[in-house]
Amino acid sequence: MRLHHSETASDGVREQLFTLGEIPGVLWTPVGAVGTRPLVLLGHGGGRHKKDPDLVTRARRLVTERGYAVVAVDVPGHGDRPVDEEYDRIATGNQARIAAGEEPAPLIAGFQALVARRTVPEWRAVLDAVQALGHVGAGPVGYWGVSLGCGLGVPFVADEPRVRAAVLGLGGASASASAAARITVPVEFWVQWDDERVPRAHGLALFDALASAEKALHAHPGGHGEIPVHEPDDTLRFFARHLG
Numbered sequence: 001m002r003l004h005h006s007e008t009a010s011d012g013v014r015e016q017l018f019t020l021g022e023i024p025g026v027l028w029t030p031v032g033a034v035g036t037r038p039l040v041l042l043g044h045g046g047g048r049h050k051k052d053p054d055l056v057t058r059a060r061r062l063v064t065e066r067g068y069a070v071v072a073v074d075v076p077g078h079g080d081r082p083v084d085e086e087y088d089r090i091a092t093g094n095q096a097r098i099a100a101g102e103e104p105a106p107l108i109a110g111f112q113a114l115v116a117r118r119t120v121p122e123w124r125a126v127l128d129a130v131q132a133l134g135h136v137g138a139g140p141v142g143y144w145g146v147s148l149g150c151g152l153g154v155p156f157v158a159d160e161p162r163v164r165a166a167v168l169g170l171g172g173a174s175a176s177a178s179a180a181a182r183i184t185v186p187v188e189f190w191v192q193w194d195d196e197r198v199p200r201a202h203g204l205a206l207f208d209a210l211a212s213a214e215k216a217l218h219a220h221p222g223g224h225g226e227i228p229v230h231e232p233d234d235t236l237r238f239f240a241r242h243l244g
Contacts, residue, residue, distance in 0.1 A: 013063045020129050023122050024080040025073035026050050028059045029135055033069070036137025038243035039130060041123060042072040043145025043153045049079030058144070058232055065236060068243070069136045073126055075119050075152065087115065105202050109174030112151030120156045127162060140243045144235065146170040146190055147197075147224070154206070158182040165242035167235050170195065170224060172202025173209050180209035187212045188238045191219040192226060 008015050009031050016027045029037075040062055042055050050072040059070040077084045077091075090111055098104045131138045143166040145153035150171030157166045158179040166183070169190025173180065187210055191203040207217050220228050 011060070011064070013060050020073075020126055022081070023073050023126060024050065025071060025126060027130060027133075027136075028063050028070045030063055030067055033067075033135040035135070036139045037067055037069050037135075038139045038142065038239070039069045039071065039127070039136055040142040040144060040239060040243075041127065042070060043143070043149030043156075044072060044075070044078070045146065046148035047078070048148075050074045051079075058235070061232060061236060062239070066240060068239070069130070069139075071126060071130050073123070075148070076115060087111075090114070104197060105172050105199055106174050108197065109151065109172060109176065112148060112171075113155075113176075116152045116155045119152045120159055123156050124160055127160070140164045142166065142239050142243050143168075146227075150206075151176065154183065155179040157185065165239060167238060169218070170198055170203070170227075171206055172198045173205035174202060176206055177209040180206055181211050184211050184213065186214040186238075186242050188216050188218060188234065190227065190231065191217060192224055193219055193221045195224045197224045 006017050012031050014029050014031045018025050018027060042059060044050060044052050044055055055072055059072065062068045062070050074081045077087045097107060127141060130136050141162040141164060143153055143157050143163050145168060147170040150168045153166065153168055154171065154176040157163050163185060165186045167188045170192060189207045191200065191207070193200060195203065207215065218231065218234065
């Protein structure tokens with residue numbers, strides 16, 4: 001893994017920007033960290049990036065309150081990645097179809113399934129590279145991702161045996177049900193009851209499709225982006241139970 005020269009540390013958190021091939025990412029660890037620790041991969045939402053403010057806040061809490069390592073990367077067509085002409089064409093076409101009155105959920109699900117075929121192997125390579133670092137090591141891995149992070153995260157969690165627990169949500173079963181049926185690790189799943197992008201029934205169907213013996217549904221009133229402020233606290237407790 002090739003690290004950029006920009007590295008900062010503040011309030012006990014070391015932040016390292018890196019590239020792995022064409023993949024730009026960021027790794028957060030405790031300042032002065034030595035040895036193996038749990039690692040959480042954060043998947044950002046659509047139109048966001050690896051250093052989205054909400055993602056950074058979540059990462060810093062996992063580092064300072066749990067001593068974990070946290071990594072996030074830009075998915076294709078986001079952040080510091082170049083514009084992907086194929087993805088951009090499909091996304092633009094989907095937006096036009098939605099504006100014309102077409103149901104958005106199947107379009108979004110189909111697009112996410114396409115992107116996941118690329119991101120799943122990319123994220124596995126990122127785990128390999130980050131866990132080879134002495135201050136991270138091959139400890140237990142968790143995954144957190146909602147919305148786009150859920151659509152890409154479900155097939156990743158299904159295919160990556162190092163992941164021991166996952167927080168998912170704000171996604172539907174249109175393209176992810178078969179992958180969800182292969183997930184057996186503990187899952188915390190979020191549904192916004194009045195989600196204008198993912199119909200409630202689609203989110204509940206994805207939760208139902210998960211094969212996990214331990215799974216919890218967190219359902220709250222409100223739209224797609226109106227996640228309750230206490231959910232990050234629940235996430236910390238969830239990962240503490242399952243990653244140590």
